[in-house]
Amino acid sequence: MIQATKLVDIMNIEDTTLRNQRILDEVQPLARRIMDSFIAKYSERDSYLLQLKIHTHEQTIKTTIADSKNPKYAEKKRHYGNKGFVELIDEKLFESPLYILKLEFHLESREIRMMMSSDFYPFWVFSKKTQVHELERMVDDLHNDLKIFTIEETKNFIDKNEFIETIANYIRNKRKPTIHIGKILTLGGVIEEEQLIEQLWDTYQKLTPVRSLLEKEAVEHSQSLLLMKDIQNNVEPFHINLFSKTYEVRFEEEVKKVKTNVYKQLFYIYDQDQLITEGHIGYFTRDPHESIGIIINKHGYIFSQIRKLLSEESYNWFIKKSYRDHGRHDENQQYQEQTIEELKNHHFRLNESSAFFVGTFEEATKSFTEPITKIKERLITAAGIFADVKGFLTFPKNAVYHIEIPEEDEEIESAVEEYSSSFDFTNIMDLVDQSGFTFSLDIIRDFYLNLTSLDDKHFVILSGISGTGKTQLCRVFANAVYGLDYSEENPYLKIVPVRPDWMDATSLFGYYSSFEKRYMRTEFLDMLLQANEEKDKPHFIVLDEMNLARVEYYLSDYLSAVESRKPIQLHNIDDLKDVPKTIEIPHNFYVIGTINVDETTHSISDKVLDRSFVMTLSDVDFSSFWERLEDKFKKAVEMEWDLLLEIHLNLTKYDLHFGYRTMNEMIRKLYKNSMLPEELRMEPLVALDRVVAEKVIPKIRGDERITNLLETLSSLFSEKFKESSQSYKHIERMREELDRYGSTQFWR
Incomplete structure (x- = not known):
């Protein structure tokens, strides 16, 4: 009962x-x-x-x-x-x-x-x-x-x-x-x-x-996922022939989860030992079918369903590349014709629909008739051709090389990328968590509220020490709004580096050149025009290091337009067609500025501060950073990690600490050293001394207030690195200069 x-x-x-x-x-x-x-x-x-x-x-x-x-x-x-x-x-x-x-x-x-x-x-x-x-x-x-x-x-x-x-x-x-x-x-x-x-x-x-x-x-x-697993598990490096050169493709063994139902396997294209570009194979386990995509240099070129391979006893896998940029029919046709020609030049087998052959999958054996290495080779080679044709990556061109292709053909439809946005905070937070970055709930929530709380104005300034991820926060957030991985190209996000010579609004909105008889457009204006055309989608513009120039000079027209909701006058030329005479700041236009505060930058005026939310990103969570670090790096720096944290803790007390970028770069150098032949590599502590001397100490500067810091570091370096180390010698020299002049810095 x-x-x-x-x-x-x-x-x-x-x-x-x-x-x-x-x-x-x-x-x-x-x-x-x-x-x-x-x-x-x-x-x-x-x-x-x-x-x-x-x-x-x-x-x-x-x-x-x-x-x-x-x-x-x-x-x-x-x-x-x-x-x-x-x-x-x-x-x-x-x-x-x-x-x-x-x-x-x-x-x-x-x-x-x-x-x-x-x-x-x-x-x-x-x-x-x-x-x-x-x-x-x-x-x-x-x-x-x-x-x-x-x-x-x-x-x-x-x-x-x-x-x-x-x-x-x-x-x-x-x-x-x-x-x-x-x-x-x-x-x-x-x-x-x-x-x-x-x-x-x-x-x-x-x-x-x-x-x-x-x-x-x-x-x-389940069968589709098993096929994906077979493709993922084959990480044997191979060579591809693109235009005039042979390149080596190397894979990461680990397949990373990007978000729910989306995984990626990184690969790198090398010329000898020189990295040319990187990309990944995207595994989409539900969309609603199972698909794979080839992404190179942050652009996707091939998307094809996997389940179709299981639909026949012997399935000949063909993929057709289609260019479907809105409003660019002539340009799309040109790309299409050039792509077909290059596939032929590379001896790809094409069917009557100009789709290229990838391989044959046998239902009985649940496997390809050729090694999976060959399948991946064809996919990445084709994606490399498409990247070159579209102009996102350029390979040297002289000769072409032969690729063997079986004599079977069948058409398969291609997938087209679509972008949909959502400001659902739960989904955004989940995608940020999966991105691999160490942004806390508090930071993401504050950023979200600052960007979205005002319906008619979206302007946030991110301040903080270098390397804490200000620009990365902008990218990971904007991509999360569109359900994209951090590494994917987002057509609704533009990061614009600010130049010190920006003196007026033309730096953002462009100007009409009477000499060239045309309007000189800017990236900012292009994104603003796009935002006015696609008002159902949020558009993000990041002004990177915005205080390298005086913000109130070049941003004045934007601030006035947002406040008054009146359009900005761009020009008064009647027969100019590609740029309107006036333009409004629409409600789907989000402006984010990043600033560093040092002797090379300008202070921000009250006029700007009154019209923005200002966030400070100086706190660094290295515990979360360590948890997310790949195992290969952890093994390489396990002994040195505690000492790096101790150095960081001492610097934090004086607001001289370093951020994620510096820590990441130091770890990668230590890892690279550990991969050298034993007889040629530096001892771990010697390598650590070098990276500290090269990445940490150059940022230390100040007056008598850092006396105790220099004494602490001197004792620490003497104990850990010995007095013959570079780090110890730099600190001792800076201590002497502090005693003599009352201030010191790394640079002499």
């Missing part, structure tokens, strides 16, 4: 720790007991139940209890703890679990839920024209007892006759909710456990059409 009132009363406990402990002690054992009884009673009728793994909510509850006792997380976890559940999961497929049946006691809504849950992607796949008939069959076979819903509160159920259209609406609105299908019972009064067990069996049977559909999709998804 279940006393529902006793369970529901748990929600009256305000203390997070006590509430979750009651759920752990009372609700979870109840759910587990009922599920165990269900399996024991009905597994003889359906042995499949014995193959399922039992997953419970217990570990999550324990984590919540621990976090609720930690002041750092207590506020965030205050409302956690409103349910307990047990779920049966089929994990036989590679990275494609099927959530077969969940029994959930949702205390807050006073409901008992028996349901099967799925992420949105399988229904997206089956909503396609070629497969929608299977989704229609599932809907027709779905019992009327079962509810379809997407939100935790279950206030609004989806009518099964409207389910397919609802899926289409979610796709149009770029929403991907989890879909739940099952029974909802009231949690009230006295409930017989045996009745719940029977209801579970009834629900399980009625979910058969849903289970069949999701299992079919999961099999295809």
Whole structure:
């Protein structure tokens, strides 16, 4: 017998720790007991139940209890703890679990839920024209007892006759909710456990059409992921021939998670030992199908679905490159023709649709007929050609080289990049967390609020010591708004370095040259014109090191226009077509300035400060930095790390500390030294002495207030590096100069 009132009363406990402990002690054992009884009673009728793994909510509850006792997380976890559940999961497929049946006691809504849950992607796949008939069959076979819903509160159920259209609406609105299908019972009064067990069996049977559909999709998804895994695991370096030269391609073994359902594997293109450019293979595990992309120098050139390779006994993989820049038909056609010509010059096999051959995949063996190295070679070679044709990367050109291609052909459609934006803070924070940078919640939240709190004005200034990631923060945030990885090119972000000779507004807005009879446009103006054309998308402009020139001189027109909402006069030439006479600052235009404060920069006037939010990024979290550092670097600098932190701590007391950039560059030099042959490399402490002397000490300067700092560093360097070290000698010389002149710096 279940006393529902006793369970529901748990929600009256305000203390997070006590509430979750009651759920752990009372609700979870109840759910587990009922599920165990269900399996024991009905597994003889359906042995499949014995193959399922039992997953419970217990570990999550324990984590919540621990976090609720930690002041750092207590506020965030205050409302956690409103349910307990047990779920049966089929994990036989590679990275494609099927959530077969969940029994959930949702205390807050006073409901008992028996349901099967799925992420949105399988229904997206089956909503396609070629497969929608299977989704229609599932809907027709779905019992009327079962509810379809997407939100935790279950206030609004989806009518099964409207389910397919609802899926289409979610796709149009770029929403991907989890879909739940099952029974909802009231949690009230006295409930017989045996009745719940029977209801579970009834629900399980009625979910058969849903289970069949999701299992079919999961099999295809799993096979596609296995193929991706095979491609990822082959990291053997190889050579590619591009135009007049042969280059070596080397891969990182680690495949990094960029965001949910997106991974990347870095590769580097070398000429001898000189790095020419870097790129990555993007693995898109759900979009809604599985695809791979080849990105070089931050631009994507090839995107192709993987699941198609599994659709035939022997599939000939062809990819067509299409150029589809809006409003540039003639230019697109020119690129297309040049691409086809270069593919022919490189002896790629093309079919009648000018798609190029990649390889043949055999369904029986689940493998390519050629080594995967050859497949990757063709993909990266083609991407290199496309990069050169588009002008984003230029390779030397004299001769061409032969690439062997089998004699099979078939057309395959190409993918086109689309950009959609969202200022949903939760999604932005998740993407920032996955970026590999060490920006805290406090920094990202403050930056988000400063940029978005005013509807008609978006102007933020980032101040702080060099190397704390001011420019990186702008890029990672803007890319997160568009759901992009930090390394990807964002057409709605422009970073403009400020020059010391900027004296007026023409530095930003350009001017009409009567000598050349044309308007001299700037990057700032180009982005502003684009923002006025695409007002549904946010546009970010970063004025990097904005106080190298006097900000109030060159930014005055922008500040006045934002304040008055009046257009800016650009010119008065009647027959000038490409630039309007006036331009407004639209509400989707976000301006961010980064500043450093030293003897080479100008102070910021009150006129500018009054119209902006000013953030200071000087705090450095090297604990998080270390956690995110690749293992190969950790192993190389494990011994030196503590000493670097000690030096940093001493410098921090005098606001002379260094940022992430300096730390990263020092670590990379130490790692590179450790990779040299043993007889040629520096001893670890000698190498550390060198990087400290080269990257840290040159920034130390001051008057008698840094006397104690120099004494501390002198003792530290004498102990760790010895008095013959470069670091010790520099510090001792600076101490002598401080005694003699009253101030000192690294530079003589």
